[in-house]
Amino acid sequence: MNNDNDPIAMEAQSEPSKNAQSLQTLASGPLSSSLSSLASSSRTLPSNQDFHFFNNFDDFRLPIDRIAKTSDSLLQFIGSSSKTWDPNNAIHFPNNIDSITDDEAYRWLVDMNDDILEQFDVSVDEFQEKEEKTGRLFGSDPDNNGFKLVQGKKKKKGDSGLMSDSVCESLSTKEGGSSNSYSGAKVKKGALTMVTTGKAKVPFHVPTIRKPQEEYNILVNNSNQPFEHVWLQRSEDGLRFVHPLEKLSVMDFVDKDIANLEPIRPPSIESTPFKLVEEVKDLKELAAKLRNVDEFAVDLEHNQYRSFQGLTCLMQISTRTEDFIVDTLKLRIHIGPYLREVFKDPMKKKVMHGSDKDILWLQRDFGIYLCNLFDTGQASRVLKLERNSLEHLLQHYCGVTANKEYQNADWRVRPLPDEMLRYAREDTHYLLYIYDLMRIKLLSMPKEPIHFDAPLVEVYKRSSDVCMQLYEKELLMENSYLHIYGLQGAGFNAEQLAIVAALCEWRDIIARAEDESTGYVLPNKVLLEIGIWRTCSS
Template identity: 40%
Template structure:
């Protein structure tokens, strides 16, 4: 446990350290925690006094680390406020506190990153806005070309007719489902190839930056002459509702290509679609489940005959499945993951980001040959190789599905955080969730950009009724919330709060005009009554339960209640 104590101390004291170091220490700490005894073995070890003492010390270190996290979050988001004492909370409240603190810190980091990287970047989707469908209807792909140029000696793929694009249930039918399910592989793929001495590095092959239609046509022509090529995608999703592909990286044995899909979005499918659907050419991906769906969504590109190196690792029962570990073990290459979450809308891309993108595909073909050779060398090698290809084919059969909103969609987020809300708070939560979805679709922004998850819970929990109270509970106001502050979230929260103050009063279904025999009492506030029925003094809530009349006093009381919670 000395190793665990040391890592915990380093983690607790390194909140302000670079994110990469914290991530590595977190992974190592998680691996160590998995080695702790469980079940009957734990009960046996717990009979020893020395084990109890070590475990007690470890628990204290964990609580100290959590306390440091909460203190840091409070100092960043609410300077001057005392942090919650984690030792006085039960296990559920501790988990909620960790989630809230982590969300606040990550949101703070996101704000600072956006100031550096995103402040001067124009939204590329504004150029091809007519190409984006954010409606609350199932996704329908753009029609691909009916005639494909490929070697007729292979089984025909079949033509996708417009009438076959949508199935009976409203979802589109996979245009190459029949071709994929009847796909056969050339015998050449099941022959053991001579092992290459090494793979050429990114410094030894040329890079072609594809930014024009002519260059895209030349790339398609070159790819039609090879037997296999490696593929990877980089996408952006923070400033878009569905996200969009920023670059496509393609590597052959002799060249690297990076396609600027922000410039060529409307042309990529026409030129590269037939190449990716050609069953004669093997497309090598790593962890392709997302990539094949993004290609469908943005370019109507469907992949036929794919080899997924992650699937190969699983079939061969490798102790690792990550691309960085494959490159380290097979190619002796250490990749830099600093740009994994970078903003790929940046133009021009700096050299470091270009090198990162190229490394993801440069060595894929070499790894593909080695993994396929390992599979064929095993007993029943042909079946192993066929299992890899068939499971990769199943990934190609995946269909992109757009997020569809329903009146119960909010329950997914609500159940995920395990935070209990009262009925009126839950009603406000559902309204906020619906408003956020509508704004995201209308402005083509991500849900996180419109209103982060933790803010949805905060607003639903405290039910602010004016801009001052919104600012009191939120460390900052997202741009779309600030612009639309007087719309759905505020009005829904105000309505919920007013109804909670007077549960006995409900609006009548029809209007009843006032008669001289039933005047409105002078002490009654007509704004608090339903539009058709006057409220008597007996049904009016007591003064102590009503909101303070002064806006400043309301804000002070609201902040005071929040601190007590």
């Protein structure tokens, strides 16, 4: 076949071979061994209280400070490097490193890794398409194997691309609704905007929203006392709460007679009946439907910034035939009475992904305790998949590219724009199908020597362990201030530590009384700066 005049072939031939060489260097060079050495070394670092103790000594603190600064610089470089990203799509590492939470930093790292791997997948796909169209194996050419890194993501049919304008318009056109809508407090178009990363984004905090606690009279107990699980019985000695799962066996939940299981592919989102549950009558109807199915998928959207303990903002539920989104702010006091028993029912399978926190939020806000859970995140670990994120499972099993723009959005926004509703639906719409495929794979997977149980049983055991967690309220203790991020590197003397401890106690009292997060009342970075300034001014 003659490719001399084929523009596709010419483009592939024109790519500099250094791209492929760079990939080869990355895969087989010193990076892998360096990462392994780094992981081994990190395990020798002291943790928690030991770390704070050793950090009082210059021989320990100074090298740690240098490593921390180098790490911050490296992360900043990786997130903004033109060698990794198109300048308009950079995933900048947060500038407020001293005040971000571990979860926020972890989500940044997950997003970055996912995007890099996605770039790689897209590059391989496009390279293979060129080979198929030209009939030439460019990779076999030792002088130029045609590998090209593609900036950005492959567009799927139906992708909405950058959606900040549409989100703003959706919110602004609905602002003039009923006067009792707390999101009607003029959400400015500038509040939902393109940030420095170049990606459309609903901010994690829209300050003009009226607090749901005030709008719906949501009452919470923020006292500095342990959380009371009023819907659970206590042990005979009265010292602990007894989870319903303690009276059940994991083997009761393991699927039986599924050797000939046929996965049920879900219909498209566009053709699937959908109900936004905002009224008690609709919640009652949902509960009745759930009582008539054998399994359903569940996910939650949560807000941590504008409440002391956090607020569950949405509950997504999908059956084999319908999708539901429950406004858990508006219906908060009704969720438990209508859904508690169906979630507890050991005869009904609940499918969730990465449910570690969702389980605790259900207990805290609604007194709901799960029985019979299949966590696809745990299943992905047992199956040793390349990645364990829901985004990866959607792509791997369903060919769906998840939209991550709303992952950290302010889910208190009302009314919810259509784009955010679709994002929320996608979290559960495909989950039962993924559950089918995973069970088939687990059933055919040989048992590993390190596990006593078959892979499918192992997944159910891990899922049950997640369910057995019990929510605990954060309590202020005498040494709570020692765990403030950034304190260990500040080198404070005794007077400064006393000021920090007093500020920490004051912040905790205000946050509990006003039902705000401690980070909203007084960020850690500001708290530490006050400690430094106060002693200097004295």
